[in-house]
Amino acid sequence: MSFKPPIGWNQYYKSVISKTRLLIKKGIWEEIDELNLNRWLTNFKTDESKYLSACMLDALTYRSQKMCHSMMRKILSETIPNYCRSIGIENFQTLSEWKSSIKDGNQLVRFTPVSISDGRVKSSSVVIRHFIEANDIPQRCVQQTENLERAIENGTELIVFLDDFAGSGHQFNKFMKQKKLNEFESRVKFLYTPLAAHKTAIDRIESKHPNVKVLPVEILDEQHEFFNECLDGFFRGDQTNTVHDAKEYYEDYCSEIFDNTKYLFGMSSQCLTYSFFLSCPNNNLKALYHEQAPEWKRLLFRGRN
Structure with a gap:
């Protein structure tokens, strides 16, 4: 496994988390509160997984x-x-x-x-x-x-x-x-x-x-998919990891925790990071909406009444 956080990843991580908290505080990401975010972030224990979590948050499109x-x-x-x-x-x-x-x-x-x-x-x-x-x-x-x-x-x-x-x-x-x-x-x-x-x-x-x-x-389209390969061939353009390595790391990390790995990459493996205030389509990465107490806390809800 060669997936690793790139140089300066910690600053990127802090920047993304700070931006996310601001979106929540301003009510732009409604139906997500800081408690949801904090609980979800505890799923990621290692530097590699924390970097991956920041990439997911950075890629998330949320329609209020x-x-x-x-x-x-x-x-x-x-x-x-x-x-x-x-x-x-x-x-x-x-x-x-x-x-x-x-x-x-x-x-x-x-x-x-x-x-x-x-x-x-x-x-x-x-x-x-x-x-x-x-x-x-x-x-x-x-x-x-x-x-x-x-x-x-x-x-x-x-x-x-x-x-x-x-x-x-x-x-x-x-x-x-x-x-x-x-x-x-x-x-x-x-x-x-x-x-x-x-x-x-x-x-x-x-x-x-x-x-x-x-x-x-x-x-x-495929350009909206989280593991879509950039023109330079790197994962999210980070100049460090290939898409294959990032995808393999995500799969291994989640598979060690999830009891059910169906739709790990979303339905039809579309690997999306796109959600609405009223629902999170299951074409999204499962790590965003999966709930498995106490091992994994969700960030997004699949559906609301």
Whole structure:
């Protein structure tokens, strides 16, 4: 094992921790408090592991409630009306007219949560609740999958699926199959608007379901992956460690502690460090959200009610 902290790592570590504490104190990283941070940092005992923890914190992208609400408003005010125009679904002349029609409960568009029965943490109901709050629209604009037939009969032309994140695309494809939504593809348009999505998910979903357009607010790709190799070949550009050595060290360090190492590098091994205030997708590094008392304390929560 040749992974080692580079020269000056201790100063880097202190700088990252200081920056993180400031983000927490200012409420930018809400739903994370200093106690969470301090507990999580105790997971790392050696210089090598402390350096790795600083790299994870430095790479972490955290979307607060304010940011998520801004993303949700963009979905309603830009993404959806632009898509409606592109496919010829229009009954509005201005953006103001569009927003008014939605708030009045216009039947043209209905919003549906992406929810499957698999026993896992579900954030869809939380996303829907915040979407309604962020855009000040009535609850009647939300349509559950079991009521889509009635909605279409009443004039709905576009179903917008709301979600926080699409990493691999497998979960959404499972949702389409489980709810038998293919039966409606010839009668209504489908738009999937997660707050963020990995390019892999977009490609997989649109390939499997040509009638589903995927338009996330934010698109991630391999460059957002924690163990992505930089142009110079070094891990996080540290001029000391290869990506292979860093990845091997992370795996060995966590495997010695975790009882369950499934998704150690995240689902589909996407190695992400990207979280929302309301959820932490399991495409993230497991070290960020794993909880195994007393051996390992989490920094992020998989989901909140």
